[in-house]
Amino acid sequence: MAETxxxxxxxxxxxxxxxxxxxxxxxxxxxxxxxxFYLGDTARVPYGxxxxxxxxRYSVEIAAMLLKENAKTVVVACNTASALALPRLEETLPxxxxxxxxxxxxxxxxxxxxxxxxxxxxxxxxxxGAYERALRALNPDVRVTPRACPLLVPLIEEGWxxxxxxxxxxxxxxxxxxxxxxxxxxxxxTHYPLLRNAIxxxxxxxxxxxxxxxxxxxxVRDLLQRENLSAPESARAKLAVALTDPPDAFLRVAREALxxxxxxxxxxTL
Amino acid sequence: MAETxxxxxxxxxxxxxxxxxxxxxxxxxxxxxxxxFYLGDTARVPYGxxxxxxxxRYSVEIAAMLLKENAKTVVVACNTASALALPRLEETLPxxxxxxxxxxxxxxxxxxxxxxxxxxxxxxxxxxGAYERALRALNPDVRVTPRACPLLVPLIEEGWxxxxxxxxxxxxxxxxxxxxxxxxxxxxxTHYPLLRNAIxxxxxxxxxxxxxxxxxxxxVRDLLQRENLSAPESARAKLAVALTDPPDAFLRVAREALxxxxxxxxxxTL
Numbered sequence: 001m002a003e004t005x006x007x008x009x010x011x012x013x014x015x016x017x018x019x020x021x022x023x024x025x026x027x028x029x030x031x032x033x034x035x036x037f038y039l040g041d042t043a044r045v046p047y048g049x050x051x052x053x054x055x056x057r058y059s060v061e062i063a064a065m066l067l068k069e070n071a072k073t074v075v076v077a078c079n080t081a082s083a084l085a086l087p088r089l090e091e092t093l094p095x096x097x098x099x100x101x102x103x104x105x106x107x108x109x110x111x112x113x114x115x116x117x118x119x120x121x122x123x124x125x126x127x128x129g130a131y132e133r134a135l136r137a138l139n140p141d142v143r144v145t146p147r148a149c150p151l152l153v154p155l156i157e158e159g160w161x162x163x164x165x166x167x168x169x170x171x172x173x174x175x176x177x178x179x180x181x182x183x184x185x186x187x188x189x190t191h192y193p194l195l196r197n198a199i200x201x202x203x204x205x206x207x208x209x210x211x212x213x214x215x216x217x218x219x220v221r222d223l224l225q226r227e228n229l230s231a232p233e234s235a236r237a238k239l240a241v242a243l244t245d246p247p248d249a250f251l252r253v254a255r256e257a258l259x260x261x262x263x264x265x266x267x268x269t270l
Numbered sequence: 271m272a273e274t275x276x277x278x279x280x281x282x283x284x285x286x287x288x289x290x291x292x293x294x295x296x297x298x299x300x301x302x303x304x305x306x307f308y309l310g311d312t313a314r315v316p317y318g319x320x321x322x323x324x325x326x327r328y329s330v331e332i333a334a335m336l337l338k339e340n341a342k343t344v345v346v347a348c349n350t351a352s353a354l355a356l357p358r359l360e361e362t363l364p365x366x367x368x369x370x371x372x373x374x375x376x377x378x379x380x381x382x383x384x385x386x387x388x389x390x391x392x393x394x395x396x397x398x399g400a401y402e403r404a405l406r407a408l409n410p411d412v413r414v415t416p417r418a419c420p421l422l423v424p425l426i427e428e429g430w431x432x433x434x435x436x437x438x439x440x441x442x443x444x445x446x447x448x449x450x451x452x453x454x455x456x457x458x459x460t461h462y463p464l465l466r467n468a469i470x471x472x473x474x475x476x477x478x479x480x481x482x483x484x485x486x487x488x489x490v491r492d493l494l495q496r497e498n499l500s501a502p503e504s505a506r507a508k509l510a511v512a513l514t515d516p517p518d519a520f521l522r523v524a525r526e527a528l529x530x531x532x533x534x535x536x537x538x539t540l
Contacts, residue, residue: 045319049520050312050313051516054313123518123519151424151428153424154420154421155421165438165442168435168438169435245320245321246321248393
């Protein structure tokens with residue numbers, strides 16, 4: 001019966017802040033029996049402009065807090081942490097770790113026809129080259145055009161999801177990729193699904209969008225099945241959300257946009 | 271001769287990141303003989319969206335690092351930390367502490383004719399109500415209209431100092447204040463002097479801008495004179511800059527915009 005009890009433990013999910021709730025929303029839809037413990041490092045958010053060494057240190061600290069919550073597996077619901085800290089986490093943690101980069105890269109390779117893939121993300125994610133490496137490892141012939149979009153996260157956190165200013169900023173960032181013949185665009189930041197409608201409207205139907213949150217959730221489902229870690233169907237799934245700093249206005253934006261019932265939010269001081 | 275040696279010690283200046291270099295630039299112009307040790311907490315930047323408890327804890331840690339550098343006085347070159355942590359720092363530190371709020375409030379009271387003052391800043395600065403309290407303590411009859419502008423810092427860090435998109439965002443934030451008859455606007459964030467030209471062009475000459483960096487430097491000059499802590503005129507002033515995370519693109523933006531010779535930047539791990 002030991003295995004049943006492991007399977008009943010929660011999936012541990014972390015992000016630098018609130019953006020990773022897009023991954024939680026995708027997991028809840030796909031795996032309604034799984035309990036989830038989500039930890040957002042809002043006391044040090046954002047990771048996207050910080051160095052690899054700092055992001056690795058923060059990621060290891062936060063993952064250790066998830067293990068204390070008895071997580072059966074850890075999901076890195078943050079592209080920056082996935083890009084910079086995944087190998088370190090895989091070395092350090094006694095449980096399996098799923099990031100967002102490889103699932104997104106696989107989906108993009110499956111989608112592209114022209115073989116030209118665009119990737120957008122934070123400065124740190126783009127500077128890491130992690131998507132390019134993952135895409136080229138899957139198909140060495142693929143052409144990759146990356147673009148850092150550091151204003152999109154603050155725009156989302158301001159709640160300007162549908163605004164002419166947001167449209168202009170998206171176009172400023174994406175016009176070069178659109179002109180360059182990209183046919184598939186990886187939304188390489190877990191905040192970006194909240195701008196999915198606006199981005200889809202602006203790039204039109206010639207470019208397919210690959211949502212790293214959605215593909216990460218699919219990868220977690222496969223992993224749990226493969227490792228025999230799926231929660232029993234009778235399980236009563238719980239969602240717990242903890243943050244390292246008390247919630248601000250963005251939690252409301254995310255809750256409403258994702259229609260996620262987050263309940264009481266705990267604060268865990270670092 | 272003990273006093274001379276205290277006077278020769280550096281002014282310690284801190285900010286959550288790089289924005290406080292606007293205060294350093296103002297200090298260098300006003301007090302060319304003073305050595306400055308600047309510490310930017312880039313590993314945890316920004317403070318502007320975080321809770322009072324977290325900002326206080328970070329501020330006390332960073333100020334302690336300045337004391338180790340032998341700072342003769344501490345300047346809080348960050349509106350958020352000034353708004354949330356100044357009393358705590360004054361209790362804790364064995365040296366004088368100067369923030370940016372009170373100097374800015376004094377300058378705004380001296381400037382206004384209509385008695386209606388606007389204040390812009392980060393979410394945390396505005397939510398603290400610190401400027402309103404400071405302004406009303408100086409003149410209870412003044413009317414204050416605050417506005418949080420969370421997108422301005424990321425726009426500045428992206429280097430979009432003169433861009434039609436930046437103009438639109440500034441107008442989106444400031445139009446209500448302009449329509450409401452504000453005659454004086456406090457730039458209540460040490461990043462904002464980098465947008466001073468754009469803001470001045472958009473609000474026109476009916477609104478006077480109060481630059482918290484400039485007024486903070488004036489307050490430090492007065493304090494050093496009053497306390498007999500001014501560096502001797504023969505002093506060879508040094509500027510040292512340390513950050514808690516390695517510098518990124520924004521340091522270049524700030525250096526160029528401020529024409530500040532920063533030299534080698536040290537990294538101090540927290």
